[in-house]
Amino acid sequence: MLTIENVNLHYGAAQALRNVSLTAEMGRITCVLGRNGVGKSSLLRAVTGQHPISGGTISFGGDKLDGLAPYGRAKRGVGYVPQGREIFPLLTVRENLETGFAPLPRNDRNIPDEIFSLFPVLQTMLSRRGGDLSGGQQQQLAIGRAMVTRPKILVLDEPTEGIQPSIIKDIGRAIRYLRDSTGMAILLVEQYLDFCRELADKVYIMDRGVIVHEGEAETLDTPEARRHLTV
Numbered sequence: 001m002l003t004i005e006n007v008n009l010h011y012g013a014a015q016a017l018r019n020v021s022l023t024a025e026m027g028r029i030t031c032v033l034g035r036n037g038v039g040k041s042s043l044l045r046a047v048t049g050q051h052p053i054s055g056g057t058i059s060f061g062g063d064k065l066d067g068l069a070p071y072g073r074a075k076r077g078v079g080y081v082p083q084g085r086e087i088f089p090l091l092t093v094r095e096n097l098e099t100g101f102a103p104l105p106r107n108d109r110n111i112p113d114e115i116f117s118l119f120p121v122l123q124t125m126l127s128r129r130g131g132d133l134s135g136g137q138q139q140q141l142a143i144g145r146a147m148v149t150r151p152k153i154l155v156l157d158e159p160t161e162g163i164q165p166s167i168i169k170d171i172g173r174a175i176r177y178l179r180d181s182t183g184m185a186i187l188l189v190e191q192y193l194d195f196c197r198e199l200a201d202k203v204y205i206m207d208r209g210v211i212v213h214e215g216e217a218e219t220l221d222t223p224e225a226r227r228h229l230t231v
């Protein structure tokens with residue numbers, strides 16, 4: 001499981017995370033809810049090594065992650081689907097998927113078939129450029145690219161942002177499938193309450209860099225959560 005303990009993160013003098021602690025267990029979907037600017041992406045940058053933390057510890061399966069470069073964390077099984085997808089627009093869909101080979105030993109450098117079972121559109125568009133895909137297709141590609149790295153934990157930054165409802169459904173189904181079939185841990189941050197409520201096993205709510213609620217999804221107080229999501 002992923003354990004985040006008392007983590008602080010700064011951008012210069014501005015503090016984006018304040019003593020944040022959370023756990024994301026194997027075989028469960030952990031969702032962090034919060035409105036724009038409360039620190040959700042910063043939390044994922046801390047987990048994936050995109051930004052250094054200024055206090056606390058982050059460990060996965062008992063190994064300390066903080067201090068490792070993003071590449072080292074990918075090698076230890078941290079798969080990342082960043083906000084805005086970050087697809088390479090001039091590379092083909094196949095080449096985008098193959099960028100996920102980097103942390104893998106040579107024998108594992110193949111694209112698992114289950115990516116195409118989950119997202120058939122990727123197979124039909126293998127030789128198209130990433131930049132030609134719709135936002136929803138790019139999100140599926142970003143999840144596929146993370147799956148190529150054979151993650152033990154998948155970390156997703158607002159996977160529903162700017163995506164049409166039918167593709168949001170496909171993405172929700174894929175996330176559930178990954179939890180159930182592989183037993184991986186899934187940590188996702190979201191502003192979309194209904195998506196989170198349908199999918200999550202455990203929910204945290206963040207406000208201004210602080211965790212203000214932690215609980216099982218079925219006990220989530222929806223009006224209270226909505227209050228935290230309204231500006």
Ligand SMILES: Nc1ncnc2c1ncn2[C@@H]1O[C@H](COP(=O)(O)OP(=O)(O)OP(=O)(O)O)[C@@H](O)[C@H]1O
Pocket residue numbers: 011014016034035036037038039040041042043083
């Ligand atoms: N590179 C940066 N330099 C300075 N401040 C930053 C930087 N990135 C984020 N911040 C600030 O840190 C705070 C948390 O931002 P963060 O992106 O983590 O929030 P968020 O909850 O993910 O919001 P969003 O949904 O808009 O991405 C905000 O006040 C933001 O302005």
